[in-house]
Amino acid sequence: MERYGLIGRSLGHSRSPELFAPIFAREGLTRAGYTLFELERVEDLPALIAAHPDLRGLNVTIPYKQAVVPLLHGLSAEAAAVGAVNSIRIQEGRWLGHNTDIDGFRALVDPHLRDLSAQGGAVRPRALVLGSGGASRAVAYVLRELGVRFRVVSRSRERGDLLWEQVDRTVLGVCRLIVNTTPLGMWPRVDEAPTLPYEALTDRHHLIDLVYNPEDTLFMQRGRMAGATVENGLVMLRAQAEAAWRWWHDPPAG
Numbered sequence: 001m002e003r004y005g006l007i008g009r010s011l012g013h014s015r016s017p018e019l020f021a022p023i024f025a026r027e028g029l030t031r032a033g034y035t036l037f038e039l040e041r042v043e044d045l046p047a048l049i050a051a052h053p054d055l056r057g058l059n060v061t062i063p064y065k066q067a068v069v070p071l072l073h074g075l076s077a078e079a080a081a082v083g084a085v086n087s088i089r090i091q092e093g094r095w096l097g098h099n100t101d102i103d104g105f106r107a108l109v110d111p112h113l114r115d116l117s118a119q120g121g122a123v124r125p126r127a128l129v130l131g132s133g134g135a136s137r138a139v140a141y142v143l144r145e146l147g148v149r150f151r152v153v154s155r156s157r158e159r160g161d162l163l164w165e166q167v168d169r170t171v172l173g174v175c176r177l178i179v180n181t182t183p184l185g186m187w188p189r190v191d192e193a194p195t196l197p198y199e200a201l202t203d204r205h206h207l208i209d210l211v212y213n214p215e216d217t218l219f220m221q222r223g224r225m226a227g228a229t230v231e232n233g234l235v236m237l238r239a240q241a242e243a244a245w246r247w248w249h250d251p252p253a254g
């Protein structure tokens with residue numbers, strides 16, 4: 001029996017088991033199990049792994065994506081760059097961390113960037129990244145890798161990010177890709193949305209919401225009303241699960 005699972009503090013609403021069931025079926029793993037492990041403290045991870053010698057891989061969620069890093073034996077280059085891990089490979093007593101939000105966001109953003117580039121001719125697309133947490137760092141990593149200039153919008157003046165009140169028509173006129181990495185609008189607070197001058201959006205804007213529950217967020221609805229192309233985080237969610245599977249079984253060389 002091969003076991004996989006998820007660590008986090010409160011996992012009642014996790015969709016991970018339903019994401020991995022079809023992957024296990026496709027790979028012919030009839031005896032694989034996926035378990036939700038609620039940990040009070042991330043320091044309990046070594047005891048958890050010792051108690052489950054059949055564990056091959058783990059996913060990591062809130063609030064342990066950064067806190068787990070010092071407990072690991074190694075990191076992928078991407079996980080090291082963003083300082084956060086959401087997938088751990090357990091192999092011959094070594095625990096190796098990777099950040100598959102990066103793989104997930106690459107898959108999600110790619111068609112939008114192709115569209116924006118086609119519309120913009122020689123003008124390279126620019127982006128706004130709303131929020132500065134863990135997912136924002138993965139998004140920033142991918143945008144940097146793809147050569148897309150962007151600004152992060154944050155409630156904090158630290159790091160030189162844009163403040164929300166600075167996002168006006170002029171900023172939206174320049175940034176035609178807008179990525180929501182805040183939890184605003186996520187169930188159960190579905191009547192919340194990032195504060196933006198939505199009336200300045202056009203049919204040349206692309207709005208990506210990393211939120212996938214609900215599948216149609218208020219951010220997306222407001223963008224759609226203004227004519228923008230909108231998409232939720234489901235493609236990213238599925239792509240990051242596939243990337244976790246690859247990390248557990250077929251890690252990149254080097």
Ligand SMILES: NC(=O)c1ccc[n+]([C@@H]2O[C@H](COP(=O)([O-])OP(=O)(O)OC[C@H]3O[C@@H](n4cnc5c(N)ncnc54)[C@H](OP(=O)(O)O)[C@@H]3O)[C@@H](O)[C@H]2O)c1
Nearest residue numbers: 131132133134135136154155181182183186210233236237
């Ligand atoms: N689709 C996927 O596969 C996928 C993957 C990862 C995450 N997500 C989703 O992305 C969202 C963020 O996840 P995360 O792990 O990055 O969370 P996180 O580390 O808590 O970061 C969220 C950031 O959003 C900003 N924020 C939070 N509350 C806000 C508010 N009331 N008003 C304005 N800004 C606020 C904060 O940035 P500032 O402190 O700078 O203001 C915060 O750092 C969640 O909804 C999560 O479900 C989806």
